Amino acid sequence: MFDAKLRPLIDPPLNRLGSALARRGVTANAITFLGLALGLAGAAAISVGYFGAGLGLILANRLLDGLDGAVARANGPTVLGGYFDIVADFAFYVSVPLGFGLVDPANTQAALVLVASFVLTGVSFLAYAVIAAERGARTDAHGRKSFFYSTGLAEGGETIAVFIAFALFPAWFVQLAYAYAALCVLTVFQRSALAIVQFSD
Template structure:
């Protein structure tokens, strides 16, 4: 759903990307910096500092949104950069949920179902696109939405509710993608 607003924020993000480029920061460095910040958020979740964790998570997510803008602004878009970004996103998702679970904020079984649901959202898109479905950026809970839900819930010390919501919406999104992939792939 957030993918629909990407065109509106593309230019402002690329302006910020140009500023970062003037500082000598590369897109891949920004990806790693964002991941390290997300690890810090995960640690704060482990310590049960939900509000601080949420704020740190928002910073990490913002940097994650900037790495692609930086790549486009500097002409450094690369297949490896896309791969690295996507791979680091999966590690970030896992670290956030593990921090929450290790902190005792959510049961492990719920964390596991949430993580698998989140991974299936990403995997189903990747696999469908490789099979020829075309871009499959559909569903009610892509990664951006899932991060925003955790962020907002943490600001209210209600990350447990956020994780439950992410779990449900991730599985719904996965089903939406499977359904859409089936339609597209059977037509082609």
């Protein structure tokens, strides 16, 4: 919901840094995999109760997630890079609820519900992207991407805000997880309604 509005603020400094790294031979894929490793390490830290360390690694993951796109724009985006980026994103997204589910058995059910909502949101996102690509649709609302990014109520910015809240207030994980899972399900309905409008023959 807020991702497109944040792009004009975060893209200029990221693009400058991305251009500098690209000139030094750093690849977008290398940054993607480093970011994934840090994100998974953050989830692992959370799973053993190190919430502060987990939060720091989550933020590092998000910084690198933005930076890999900036390097890709400097070098020229590739289809394979886009594939790695989205797989790494979803691997990271599901790992954080998993970490909270492991650290406290009381969190397990809420974590499972949240992961399930992420799966549904991801499926709707990718299915929309495939059909939009087949129809030649284009959008720059989320910056230059390897494939079509549809807007939704629950996007990357909202997800990271919720992950930060999880780490800062772990005792509220269950309530926050159920609330965000509901928003993710609403996003699926929203995207499905948009698909009916856009893709009906």
